[in-house]
Amino acid sequence: MNSSLLAGLNPQQLEAITLSEQSVLVLAGAGSGKTRVLTTRIAYLIQTGKVSPYSILAVTFTNKAAKEILVRINAMLPINTRGMWIGTFHGLCNRLLRTHYQEAGLPQAFQIIDIADQLAMIRRILKALSVDDKRFPPRQVQWFINNAKEAGRRAANVVADDPYTRHLLEFYSAYERQCDREGVVDFAELLLRSYEMLSRNEALREHYRERFDHILVDEFQDTNRLQYDWLKLLAGAGADRHPTAVFVVGDDDQSIYAFRGADTGNMKSFEHDFGVTKVIKLEQNYRSHGNILAAANAVIARNTDRLGKHLWTADDQGELLRVYRGLNDFDEASFIVDEIRALQSEGIPLAQMALLYRSNAQSRVLEHSLFNAALPYRVYGGTRFFERMEIKHALAYLRLIAHPDDDNALLRIINFPARGIGARSLEQLQDAARQQSSSLWEAAIQKCGGDSHAAAGSNAKGLTGFVGLIQSMRQDWESLPLPRIVEHVLVQSGLISHYKNERDGADRLENLHELVNAATIFVHEADDDSLVAFLTHASLEAGEHQAGSGQDALQLMTVHAAKGLEFHTVFLSGLEEGLFPHDNSLNDVNGLEEERRLMYVAMTRARRRLYLTLAQSRMLHGQTRYNIPSRFLDEVPEKFLKWLSPIVGIKTNDNFVVADSDNDFRYSRAVQRNSSSQFSGNTAQWRIGQVIRHAKFGEGVIVAYEGAGNDARVQIKFNDVGIKWLMLEYAKLTPA
DNA sequence: CTTACGTGAGTTTTT
DNA sequence: CTCACGTAAG
Numbered sequence: 001m002n003s004s005l006l007a008g009l010n011p012q013q014l015e016a017i018t019l020s021e022q023s024v025l026v027l028a029g030a031g032s033g034k035t036r037v038l039t040t041r042i043a044y045l046i047q048t049g050k051v052s053p054y055s056i057l058a059v060t061f062t063n064k065a066a067k068e069i070l071v072r073i074n075a076m077l078p079i080n081t082r083g084m085w086i087g088t089f090h091g092l093c094n095r096l097l098r099t100h101y102q103e104a105g106l107p108q109a110f111q112i113i114d115i116a117d118q119l120a121m122i123r124r125i126l127k128a129l130s131v132d133d134k135r136f137p138p139r140q141v142q143w144f145i146n147n148a149k150e151a152g153r154r155a156a157n158v159v160a161d162d163p164y165t166r167h168l169l170e171f172y173s174a175y176e177r178q179c180d181r182e183g184v185v186d187f188a189e190l191l192l193r194s195y196e197m198l199s200r201n202e203a204l205r206e207h208y209r210e211r212f213d214h215i216l217v218d219e220f221q222d223t224n225r226l227q228y229d230w231l232k233l234l235a236g237a238g239a240d241r242h243p244t245a246v247f248v249v250g251d252d253d254q255s256i257y258a259f260r261g262a263d264t265g266n267m268k269s270f271e272h273d274f275g276v277t278k279v280i281k282l283e284q285n286y287r288s289h290g291n292i293l294a295a296a297n298a299v300i301a302r303n304t305d306r307l308g309k310h311l312w313t314a315d316d317q318g319e320l321l322r323v324y325r326g327l328n329d330f331d332e333a334s335f336i337v338d339e340i341r342a343l344q345s346e347g348i349p350l351a352q353m354a355l356l357y358r359s360n361a362q363s364r365v366l367e368h369s370l371f372n373a374a375l376p377y378r379v380y381g382g383t384r385f386f387e388r389m390e391i392k393h394a395l396a397y398l399r400l401i402a403h404p405d406d407d408n409a410l411l412r413i414i415n416f417p418a419r420g421i422g423a424r425s426l427e428q429l430q431d432a433a434r435q436q437s438s439s440l441w442e443a444a445i446q447k448c449g450g451d452s453h454a455a456a457g458s459n460a461k462g463l464t465g466f467v468g469l470i471q472s473m474r475q476d477w478e479s480l481p482l483p484r485i486v487e488h489v490l491v492q493s494g495l496i497s498h499y500k501n502e503r504d505g506a507d508r509l510e511n512l513h514e515l516v517n518a519a520t521i522f523v524h525e526a527d528d529d530s531l532v533a534f535l536t537h538a539s540l541e542a543g544e545h546q547a548g549s550g551q552d553a554l555q556l557m558t559v560h561a562a563k564g565l566e567f568h569t570v571f572l573s574g575l576e577e578g579l580f581p582h583d584n585s586l587n588d589v590n591g592l593e594e595e596r597r598l599m600y601v602a603m604t605r606a607r608r609r610l611y612l613t614l615a616q617s618r619m620l621h622g623q624t625r626y627n628i629p630s631r632f633l634d635e636v637p638e639k640f641l642k643w644l645s646p647i648v649g650i651k652t653n654d655n656f657v658v659a660d661s662d663n664d665f666r667y668s669r670a671v672q673r674n675s676s677s678q679f680s681g682n683t684a685q686w687r688i689g690q691v692i693r694h695a696k697f698g699e700g701v702i703v704a705y706e707g708a709g710n711d712a713r714v715q716i717k718f719n720d721v722g723i724k725w726l727m728l729e730y731a732k733l734t735p736a
Numbered sequence: 737c738t739t740a741c742g743t744g745a746g747t748t749t750t751t
Numbered sequence: 752c753t754c755a756c757g758t759a760a761g
Contacts, residue, residue, distance in 0.1 A: 062750040090751045114751085187751050222750080260749060359747050364753095381749095418737065540751065560748050582747055598748080621746065622752035 005043055005076060009033075016247075016280045017041045021213070023235075023246040023274040025220075025267065029311045030296075030604035031287030031566065034249050035065070038218055039072040041247060046077060051213055057085040057234070058216040059092060063541050065218055065564075066091065082527060085212070089227055091540055093190040096197070098536075103204060104197045107183040109403045109532045112539035116387070117408050118142060118186050124411075125174050128434070136167065144168045145175055149188035150261045152195065152226045182405050182439065188226070195230045209236045212244055220250030220270070224261035232273060246274050252307045253300050256560060256598050258590070267307060285311045285604075287566050289318025292610050295640040296603040302635055303593045311604075320642035321610045325629065329574075329618035333369035335645075336571050336613060340375060340554060343569060343609075347730040350376060352568035354555040356602050358580035362573065363556055365618075370554065380557035385518075385543030390499065390508040394515055395538055397489045401474050402531050405439040414440075417498040420462035429463075441470075469493070482529055483519040490516070518543075559602045570606035575614040576627035599632045612636075686714065686728075691736040697721045699736050 006014060013033055016026050017040050028034035042058060045051040060066045066087045073081055085092060094112070097104045113121065122145070123138045148158055155172040158165075179185065185193060198205045215235055217223070223231070235244040252264045270276060285293055293313050300306070322339075326332035340353060355366060355377075363379060370377045385391060393416060396409040403409075415421040433443035448464045469492065476488050490496050490512050499505035499512065522537060523529040555567065559580075562570075574580055580599070585591030603610060612633060617626045686692075690702045700718035705728075714731065717723045726733075 060750085064750080088751065112751095115749090190751085219750085257749075259747080361746070361753095415737090420737090422737075542751080558748065560750090563750090579747095584747065594748095619752070 005040060005047065009037075009040070010282075010284055012280055012282050012284070013037050013040075016282070017044050019247075019278070019280075021243065021245045022278065023244075023270075023276050024248075025270055025276050025279045026247070026249045026282060027279060027307060027309055028249050028251055028282040029285060029309055030251065030254060030601070031285040032282035032311070033286060034251075034282065035068060035072075035218070037282065038216055038247075038249050039069050040076070042069070042216065043073055043076040045214060046079065053079055053081070053084050055211055055213045056216070057092070057212045057214070058218070059086075059231075060088055060218040061222055063088055063091070069218075088540070089230070090187055090190050093194040093230075094536060094540060096194045097185075097190065100197060100204060103201055104193055105180075106185070106193070107403070107405075109183075111182075111184045111399055111403050111406055111409075112190065112536060113184045113186050113408060114387070114539060114542075115142070115187070116392075117184075120411075121178060121408055122171070122175060124407075125171065125178055128430075129171070129174065131167075131171070136171070141168060141171050141175075145172050146186075146188050147261065148172060149186075149192050150224045150226050152192065152229055154192075178407075181437070182407050183403060184406060184408065191226050191230055195226065195233060198230075198233050205233065208234060209244065215244055215246045217246070217248040217250075220248035221252050221255040221264050221267060222250075222257050222262045223266050224263060225266075228263070228266045228269070235274065246270075251309075252305075253303070253309065253597055254563065254601050256563065256594060256601055258594050264305075281309055283309055283311050285313045287607050288313060288604060289315050289608055291317050291320055291640050292603060292606050292608075295321055295610075295636045296600050298637050298640075299596060299603065299632055299635045300600040303596055305590075305593060319609055321612055321636065321640050322644050323633070323641050324611065324613045324644045326613065326615045326645065327617070329365045329615045330369070332573060332613050332615040332618075333366050336366065336573065336611070337369050337373045337375065339571070339611065341373070346724070347726045347732075348568055349730060350552045350554045352730075353571070354557065354562060354565070354567040354569070354605060355571045355573065356557060356559050356562050356605070357573050358559060358582060358598070360558060361620075362579070366556065366573065370556075375554055376551055377554040377556050380555065380561050385511070385514070386538045387542055388508075388511055390495065390511055391515055394486070394490055394493070394495055394512060395535065397470075397473065397493050397495075398486065398531060399535055400441070400470055401477050401485075401489070402535060404441040404470075407433075407440045410440045410444075413493070414444075414466055415462075417494040419465060419494075421466065425463060477531065482523050482531060482534055483516055485531060486519045487516050559598050562605050563601050566605055566607055568607050569609040569611070570602070571611045571613060572602050573613045574618075575612050575630040575633050576618075577630055578625070578627050580630055580632070596632065596635075599630075612641075686733070692716065692733045693736040694718070694726070695732055697724065 006017065009017065013036070016024065016037050026034075026037065028037065038058070042056060045056065046053050058066075058069060060069065069086055070081050070084075073079075073086075085095075087095070097106060097110070098108075101108050101110065119138055119142055122142050123133075126133055126136065126138060126141065148155070155169050155176055158169055158172070160166040160169050179189065198208065212234065215231065217231065231246065235246050248267075248270060250267060252267055255262060255264045258264070271279070288296075290313055293311055297311060324332070324335050326335055336355065340350070343353060344350060357363060357366070360381060367377065367379065386395070393413055396412040399406050399409040400413070411426075414426070429440055429443050429447065432447065433440045436443070444463055444467050448467045473485075473489055473492060477485055480488060495512060496509065499508045502508070519534060522534050526533060526537070559572075578586070581592055581595035585595045614629055614633070615627070617624050619625075686702060686705070688702050688704065691699065692702060693699050694716070697716075697718045698720050700716040702714055703717050703723070704715040705713060713725050714728050714733075715723060715725050
């Protein structure tokens with residue numbers, strides 16, 4: 001047994017990792033080493049030799065998390081992780097369905113559609129049924145369908161009491177039929193389909209139950225009903241109990257996806273459904289300083305619906321939380337800019353600072369100020385690589401090659417780039433397809449075949465050309481390796497020349513070339529380098545939000561997007577009633593508690609410094625709004641706050657402090673200052689009085705320091721730029 | 737088929 | 752306000 005595997009773990013972590021074969025709930029607070037525990041347990045199970053890597057199933061929500069687990073296991077054990085069942089719910093379900101496509105009633109090359117494709121399809125169906133889309137907005141229909149699926153219900157299993165629901169159900173069944181006909185599945189379908197397959201097929205179910213001795217689940221608080229039932233089925237919990245040990249890690253306080261069907265009730269159900277006798281709490285936080293943690297604890301303590309957990313840290317109290325209330329949103333933004341500049345001059349990298357907001361719309365003003373201040377920043381969220389229009393077009397060609405029944409794909413590209421197939425020829429095509437209940441592609445082929453005597457209009461010519469194009473592409477597919485096919489399709493389809501001629505097509509062209517790169521990388525990395533596998537990869541992994549230039553940049557994102565991340569400094573902006581908590585959650589207790597969890601998540605992202613900012617007025621929807629401070633601000637005990645602005649309309653009206661950049665740090669310094677003159681950073685020993693050199697500020701002498709290790713700060717009297725406090729971790733000092 | 741205009745919505749979103 | 756989408760006109 002490699003003892004280094006378990007080195008440096010606290011007793012609770014150790015217990016969770018080495019627990020014998022039983023199901024367990026691990027309540028893991030923010031920054032408590034959750035991922036480390038999960039991965040170390042996997043490594044431990046394998047290394048102690050009791051468990052084969054192939055009888056472990058580990059499931060996450062994001063590809064990123066799954067990758068992280070694989071990387072860490074690879075670092076801990078000399079085993080090949082290929083072939084291990086570690087992935088997202090959707091990825092693993094896809095694997096099941098691909099392996100047993102016949103049992104699942106799917107074509108071998110079934111395609112996965114994303115929400116945009118799904119919406120387009122629903123639009124099409126509603127149109128075909130002549131539905132008034134004012135009464136039944138496509139988005140609402142989509143929401144209804146996905147909700148039903150995520151609760152494990154088919155159209156046939158939903159009870160409709162009212163006419164409205166009956167209509168929705170009709171659309172749901174029509175949608176189901178259409179998906180079946182096209183041989184496509186949406187995200188929820190991956191889960192529902194594999195769930196149904198396993199519950200229907202006893203032999204298959206038993207096979208997988210036997211196979212997996214251990215199931216591990218990350219972010220368990222985010223599971224929805226269907227995912228829970230899926231786990232239960234696979235683990236054989238309930239009546240016919242199977243000795244599968246199910247190890248789930250989660251934090252009910254960080255459940256922020258209830259609006260999407262996540263159900264923390266699953267954590268409670270888990271205990272009794274899986275015969276859990278042991279709940280392990282990981283409550284030691286290794287991330288944040290004490291004040292930040294205490295403030296976050298105070299906020300989350302207001303929630304009534306909790307399993308109960310209290311984070312603590314062995315670290316110092318650290319600084320107070322800094323609060324700034326600006327006159328307006330612009331003022332708030334310039335405050336943030338000033339503070340970022342100051343931190344930057346202290347040597348803290350921009351990438352270690354995050355600017356968080358409740359909703360995306362808030363980023364506009366902030367970005368404006370950052371841009372004017374010439375501060376590099378990166379916004380997370382927005383369109384991801386495989387969701388870009390030009391990429392979806394290219395993928396649609398590829399999909400049609402691999403899977404001709406995909407009407408969605410056909411409709412996307414039949415006239416893009418334009419080849420003279422207008423609305424009326426499309427309508428004819430759709431009519432023909434509907435009549436013989438075939439796919440559009442089949443209808444197109446027939447139309448071309450019997451075309452010689454028909455009116456030789458330009459549209460017929462266009463259609464023939466299109467059919468010929470796809471058919472020739474399909475032939476190339478037989479003989480070319482994946483990246484070449486992609487390249488070929490880009491050229492033959494006319495996409496390349498189309499974007500070459502377009503005014504602002506340069507970025508799109510670049511993205512298309514990037515797609516060839518993606519295919520090349522995929523071929524090198526994947527076990528299965530087929531076109532279908534690549535398309536699946538594109539559907540299940542939307543790709544990075546942005547190509548990430550690698551440049552040091554401030555991180556801008558919503559609080560949701562920040563979950564799981566940590567930063568030296570966090571700016572939490574827009575702390576106003578109506579924004580955070582959001583208007584739409586104000587009247588609902590559950591909604592408010594979710595907003596509060598969101599606040600908790602936001603606060604616990606900060607390692608060392610946390611700013612809470614707000615504005616007295618701001619522009620929203622073209623109107624100036626005067627918001628009162630967020631209730632969450634009131635929920636932080638005053639003793640943890642340091643006001644940096646005069647404040648109005650809040651109970652602690654008189655004890656504000658005006659920012660004073662020189663003396664700003666004095667209060668925290670008093671607590672932590674050390675008396676010895678020798679101290680050490682990460683790599684080197686330093687002493688007071690020593691002459692040093694700094695890359696930017698030049699030569700200077702160390703006059704004081706505080707803290708230790710990573711958190712040590714040094715005060716240096718520079719020859720040229722005066723006295724400065726710098727973070728030792730980032731300052732890159734060299735002895736002069 | 738492209739362009740212009742009108743309309744309406746405007747939390748969060750791992751797959 | 753401002754973006755995205757859908758329809759109508761050119």
